[in-house]
Amino acid sequence: MYRIDFNKLRFLVCDDNPHMRRILRTLLHSFGAREVYEAEDGATALEMFGHYAPDIVITDWAMPIFDGLELAQMIRQPEANGNPYAPILMLTGHSEKRRVTLARDAGVTEFLAKPVSAKALYQRIVSVVVNPRPFIKTKTYFGPDRRRNVNNAYIGPERRSGDSAETMQQPSLMDKARIAG
């Protein structure tokens, strides 16, 4: 089975509630994380996201002024300077299915309803580290593939057409440097 070296991961935690931030910091440090940055609102979190380039973002939803959903939408800007592919875990007191759908459509990678448990948080982090999903870019969406399962019985409308793909290999930075040189 896979284990995660948490000391090689950098976390950004965004929650306006200081008690919940303390809980999350305690859990992440107990898992082995050393780098845990904290923000108490979405605007600060976005600034820290650009500055610290975290590997994983854990955010609350309900926060004043600039909430966790807006934070996810800001991070998932494909042309942004930061890493738009960073896994985003939405950890929230909202516990309705429609909220899950809204979060998913904002590009959230995993949704975790409070109350938080050590086991549930650990499992979500393992999931995003070990099984990253491909990203989908459409006119209206940029984020992790929202299709987690292949459902052959699905008969509703398709949001995407499945014609044959043209595959492009993006050059790595090293290749670009070689070409430029």
Next chain:
Amino acid sequence: MMAKPKPPAPQISAYPDHHVITRPNPLRHAMRYADDTHADDPVARAEQALADLSHQFGGWMTAECGRLIAAHAAVLASGFTPAARDELFRAAHDIKGDAATFGYAAAAAAAASLCRVIEHAPDLAAVPADLIAHHVQAIAAIVREQTDDVRRIAVAETLSTRLREVADDYLRAVNRDRPEHLEAIRAPSIAPRD
């Protein structure tokens, strides 16, 4: 801040109306394979750390309750202004999310009920004042009287269950012509249970 490895280049499959972007796992450097006999248990370690922190939970819940009572007092003084509404909702919402982690499951349930009233009532000014006041008072009482006594825990659970029933009756009645709210009120919660 430790240096991070360069992100690997993505492979992009272009379809007529979307792109599928696949990247080599950028967090692979943090993965290692371990056999099942590996003695380390990070979840158990984290649970122990939470248990070590638990002596502070009572004080934290008292502070959360104080915030809820102050938010309710602001509503009583000035009515449901947008700021007062938001603060009452956030205070209740925080208790809904935190209280079960801190060992106050009945307070979390009562706070969840209050959140539903604030979220789904079509006109907050028309909500019976007692319905909101009874939620706030119940949460405060449950936190104040926190106990290990199973009979008193049962009383707290009965209180929060009854509040939820009354709140849901009210919400169903006032939302009878608002199907999207009725659906949300009737939908089961996805919050994890013990």
